[in-house]
Amino acid sequence: MEPDGRERSKACASKDEALAVLARVETDKRAGTYVTPSTVTFREYAEAWRARQAHHAPSTAAQVKSRLQNHAYPAFGDVQLARVTRGMVQDLVAQSGLAPSTVKVLYTYVSAVFDSAVEDRVIAVSPCRRIALPRDEAAAVTPLTVEEVAQIADAVPGPLRAMVWLGAGSGLRPGEL
Structure with a gap:
């Protein structure tokens, strides 16, 4: 049962697996770390996140929109947030073809979207951990x-x-x- 009272079902291969899933969910709910599974995509959440960024100047808002639309959305925009992996984020950073300083800006925006999703309890953890960014050779x-x-x-x-x-x-x- 979800914290809001709705019931949710999950198919399990055995009774032992079902009991383990139930125990894990109950433990997470008691600890306050339970996150309701969500089907929201990266693009959907990122667009909502962009709309909430009141501190961005118009030029920054345009840059955020451009970076997400041109690079992040093609990579994993239609993937559910919870299914975006660290490897997918690393691939975005490694294969973008952008200058190192631009990659860092793009990563900052993508990471901010995932951090916000964690704070909003849409996902449990961010895939933007231990990402190797390109070196900016001065x-x-x-x-x-x-x-x-x-x-x-x-x-x-x-x-x-x-x-x-x-x-x-x-x-x-x-x-x-």
Whole structure:
């Protein structure tokens, strides 16, 4: 029996299996961890989740919609939330063909949908655990030589020369200088 009083049935192969399922459900209900099985798909839940995101600026809301529609929905949009596996999420991340920073943004949105579903007790656990995200390989920084800094300092007006040397030696950004 569901917490709301409705009865739910499940076919089991044996009486022992049925008793084990019943015991597990009763234990989960007492512990407050029982989640009613749901047939809602990832797309259905994600669209409802997007509609509830009042803190998103219009540009962010458009980005969330685009990332979900172009990448997550084709991967598992029509799969029931409870049937999306960690492997499916890992495949999305690994095979998206997007830049690493964009993959991280996409994963953040997908993970937020699943976290919300857990909080709403639509699913028991999120499949977005221990997902290996691609590394964002930053371009190697090659510092200027002393001669190159001297050339730049000589090319700017007198009062700004000290700023060139300070920036080269300290790593401060132009606005900080």
